Amino acid sequence: TYPTDWQRQIIEGVAPAPYVYRQGVPRLRQLLFIVLQPGHAALAIDTFFAVCGIAAGAALGIYGLGSGMAVLGMMSATFALMAVYPHDKPNAVAMVALALVACALFVWKRNRLAALSAFLLTPCRPELAILLGGSFWLATYLASSRSTADSASFLRTGRVIHLFPLVSGLGYLVAARLVLWPEAVYPPGTPVVMFLHNLLTPLRWPGLLVSLSLL
Numbered sequence: 001t002y003p004t005d006w007q008r009q010i011i012e013g014v015a016p017a018p019y020v021y022r023q024g025v026p027r028l029r030q031l032l033f034i035v036l037q038p039g040h041a042a043l044a045i046d047t048f049f050a051v052c053g054i055a056a057g058a059a060l061g062i063y064g065l066g067s068g069m070a071v072l073g074m075m076s077a078t079f080a081l082m083a084v085y086p087h088d089k090p091n092a093v094a095m096v097a098l099a100l101v102a103c104a105l106f107v108w109k110r111n112r113l114a115a116l117s118a119f120l121l122t123p124c125r126p127e128l129a130i131l132l133g134g135s136f137w138l139a140t141y142l143a144s145s146r147s148t149a150d151s152a153s154f155l156r157t158g159r160v161i162h163l164f165p166l167v168s169g170l171g172y173l174v175a176a177r178l179v180l181w182p183e184a185v186y187p188p189g190t191p192v193v194m195f196l197h198n199l200l201t202p203l204r205w206p207g208l209l210v211s212l213s214l215l
Contacts, residue, residue: 017184021176024123025090046093053097056104063107095125118165126169133166
């Protein structure tokens, strides 16, 4: 059975894998419990990330479609955030927002900030840190290899920074699985069920909605 009190079970380390690995937002909520009620803390954090995600959507709309398309980018980002919010996972809004922010910063050539945003996904959704870090690195490598004669180096400044979230995501997953929560197991059938769920109901899949936002 899936836990209903995600906040408490994630913090206590008793949630099943992979949810127990996503400690970032529950820990932020716990810090805010000092001054806010639990529901208010959750709302404050989700609102903050939602604003960041919508702003990133505007930047992506401007970059991809022109200065008059900021609203379309904001709408796409809003739909992505709305799609994951009903899932009631603490990390849901943050993971979409941080991915959008990282992509917006990357296309606007703010590589260090893009890498930092991707890195911040590590405790929220480590596989996204891995995917974004790897794709950003590959994109900068391929782009520079077409325009510079000395681009054969895989570790030039400006692209090596993107390996940071990739390495941090991989390291975190290994540590989480083998050291931090070795007893955590996936609910029976989860990988197959979720793969089919994501494949057959793509409009509920954040990854596709983030891709649409990028378009």
